[in-house]
Amino acid sequence: MPERRPRGYLGAIGLSLGLMLLVAGGVADQGGTFPLVLLGTSALAIGALYRLFPHGPHFALGTTNGLAMYACLYVVIGRAGFPDAPDWARAIGFVLPIATFVLACWLRRADLSAWAQEEAAADLAHLPSFARWLAVIGVVGVISLSLPVNRLPAAGQGAALIAAMAAIAAVSAVTVGDVVRLLVDIAVIFRAVTRRLSRLAVPIAAYSSLWALLTVVFGCLYRIADGLSKGPLFTSTHGSIRIDFSDALHFSVVTLSTVGYGDIIPADDGIRLLASIQMLLAQLLLLFGFIEIMRGSRAGMPEAAPAPNPPLAREEATRRAVAGE
Numbered sequence: 001m002p003e004r005r006p007r008g009y010l011g012a013i014g015l016s017l018g019l020m021l022l023v024a025g026g027v028a029d030q031g032g033t034f035p036l037v038l039l040g041t042s043a044l045a046i047g048a049l050y051r052l053f054p055h056g057p058h059f060a061l062g063t064t065n066g067l068a069m070y071a072c073l074y075v076v077i078g079r080a081g082f083p084d085a086p087d088w089a090r091a092i093g094f095v096l097p098i099a100t101f102v103l104a105c106w107l108r109r110a111d112l113s114a115w116a117q118e119e120a121a122a123d124l125a126h127l128p129s130f131a132r133w134l135a136v137i138g139v140v141g142v143i144s145l146s147l148p149v150n151r152l153p154a155a156g157q158g159a160a161l162i163a164a165m166a167a168i169a170a171v172s173a174v175t176v177g178d179v180v181r182l183l184v185d186i187a188v189i190f191r192a193v194t195r196r197l198s199r200l201a202v203p204i205a206a207y208s209s210l211w212a213l214l215t216v217v218f219g220c221l222y223r224i225a226d227g228l229s230k231g232p233l234f235t236s237t238h239g240s241i242r243i244d245f246s247d248a249l250h251f252s253v254v255t256l257s258t259v260g261y262g263d264i265i266p267a268d269d270g271i272r273l274l275a276s277i278q279m280l281l282a283q284l285l286l287l288f289g290f291i292e293i294m295r296g297s298r299a300g301m302p303e304a305a306p307a308p309n310p311p312l313a314r315e316e317a318t319r320r321a322v323a324g325e
Helices: 009-026 034-054 058-082 085-106 108-118 124-145 156-172 176-199 199-229 245-256 269-298 309-321
Strands: 232-235 239-241
Touching: 009 034, 009 058, 009 108, 034 058, 034 085, 034 108, 034 245, 058 085, 058 176, 085 156, 085 176, 108 176, 124 156, 124 232, 156 176, 199 245, 245 269
Parallel strands: none
Antiparallel strands: 232 239
């Protein structure tokens, strides 16, 4: 019989590849082939892990999140400790731990896959063991940044980078069980959070609608007031200005969110009063949103059974004892 794919398979793969495409675009500031290596390696790794452990879209999302964090740390630390390493060395160093981890997962696929499929609730009891191995990886990173590797020639930096990533690859091969368990736990946690977020859809939609309504209403008031005034009611870094509707909406958003960029400043007492009213409504709206979100997060939770009344309980027990029940 054909193997059934987990529900949400295509959406999970699309979201995962979209996130890695975003990360690849972010690290492409110096050009080269590394963004292509990142995309290709991530696609193969996500597909292989999802094939080995078909735990639903939340597992794919957690795996992609881990790969994205690894890619960002690799780029930042690599450019700080190995700035002149050749592109081929950067590509090999990035692929080495991922390929080793996927290979270790394939070799231990029987026990790891069985554990992943049976897991129904998050169990972080193995987290201290994973943290110890994570500390070992941190020591490798600290040593790489502490040694004067960045003074070596390009070839020497490339060799040092590959050596450091080979050490991390060895750690990932040893800790493959803890990492897979952590990924499954994260998938379970993501699934629980998703259920909670579904109950928050109504309060979030209500808050967003009221926020947009206040933004538009006060934006129109600012524009009408400035248009009817004989002189400008706002100033900027370049002096007094007349605002158009986009400027009025921008000022309304900034005021409602209490950011205060300072690019548009009210110069009239009436406008200051109007902005003060909007800021007060913003605080009330924030309070309303917090209360509604807290109420929504508690919706659907089982209510606690009422505590028994001790005197009545003793009386009932005595009656049953006398009656011989």
